[in-house]
Amino acid sequence: MPELPEVETTRRGIEPHITDQRIEDVILRQTRLRWPISDEVATLGGRRVVELGRRGKYILMRLDRGHLIWHLGMSGSMRMQPAGSPAAAHEHVEILFGNGQALKYRDPRRFGALLYCAEDPLSHRLLRSLGPEPLGDDFDTDYLYHQCRQRSTAIKNVLMNSQVVVGVGNIYASEALYRAGIRPARAARRISRARVALLVDAVRATLGEAIDHGGTTLQDFVQADGKPGYFRHELQVYGNRENCNSCGSPIRQIQLGQRASYYCPRCQT
């Protein structure tokens, strides 16, 4: 999926097309996603989109009454197309707007979600215990060092724990650790404060640059205009079985927390 940069790229691409627009109709072709789409979603015609926000990997669509919470799962994408254009395979949801544009949600693996929420979406059970935004002020050295102190698990697992910090998935965890010179399997509590500071900077820089490139496309992800993300060309270790761009050592792959992890055995300690 879609990690934070892909979700933010999606949000930015869609926002200008739907803000202040009136929903004409909602088409549900498949309601069995991670959780079933509630019947209320089909009845949103007439409501207006007030703003499009994001919390971690969730896209928050605030309506003049109620909210939609979207998640892209592993294979989800959202794009704008003219209303009436043919539906692609696995295009489960379509929202038609007064301006003749359609927001299309596509998700082959259906690990994503679309939830209707009457109240504050930040209080929803799926969102209320999320950690800080990695690009916000609350994610700093003091915070992450404190989170690491008592944890014996690998630092990569800590980075990918959404209760610790949101938005860092399997690609960017490997990339940020490479950038910080820290091995993904290193026990979190065995990392010095100075190196945690490097890691905080690395996470921010990696995610920020990925957003600037429109995210990373491996298979499914497309931006709101249908183009892929271009950060794939900037990846240093993820999916790379070749040599380190810095020292030439072969990149190694290990398994951590059910996920493939990549690192340079010489540059990362």
Next chain:
DNA sequence: CCCTGAACCTGACCGC
């Protein structure tokens, strides 16, 4: 509380 592994689902790819 912390940590691990199973589960959800489809499609791409690889070796035979």
Next chain:
DNA sequence: TGCGGTCAGGTTCAGG
């Protein structure tokens, strides 16, 4: 060409 096995960007949930 077909078949079976493996792997894939996420996250909840059950259980130790």
